[in-house]
Amino acid sequence: MSDYEAVETVVKSFVAGLHEGDVDRVQAQFAKDAVVNGYYEGECIRQDLHGYIGVVKRNPPPALLDEEVDMHLTAVEVSGSVAMVRVCYLYEALFYTDHLSLLKIDGGWKIVSRLFHHD
Template sequence: MSGLSTDREFAAVVEMLQHYFDGLYRSDTRILRQVFHPKALYATATDGTLLELDMDRYFPIVDGRPSPASRGEERADRILSIEFAGPVTALAKVQCAIGERAFTDLLSLVYVDGRWQIIAKVFHYDIKPAQ
């Protein structure tokens, strides 16, 4: 976890990422709306076709699914890296799990309106082996 940052900026990104993990684990779009920029992009091509959504299409999906918390799933979120490209731009690579899917997310971050926000989430997922 390196790059061009101060300890304060780094801590602010880590705190924002914790809110991101909490929002996903609870399927809580009130939390997720605080970490995603309203114009953020959500994209994956894991199954061979591009899926891209804006937040107006992504949040109802989150609202409609049972949360990992409600199913008693063990949390598997972790920050793999944070890289700063400058004082208002960063990239975070994180992992988490929802149901049978283990996700690796590449989160492009911007510092606007006095806080760090996700402007793009591009991700890959694998199906976890049955236990």
């Protein structure tokens, strides 16, 4: 698998894990020291991975509500051992745009930063 394909796989697995409420799958896509920042309903959110995973655990998974996965990778750029991805997806009736930074760590790709916004 190419690095480009591996990066896409990580991002798709992250969004699928959110959709299914699979906290372990979501967490596995992130580096342990990852950060999550963005705006939720107008409030600036700044969290470490532990805080973000707590939010994921509290929210009902869209799959239980029979919502379909609606995800689009709108930009993927890989430069050696770093990558940037912009992904848009529907989650809990909100349309999110995430800017994800990934690093190749110990031979595998991990999200180290998630910047998000929703409409």
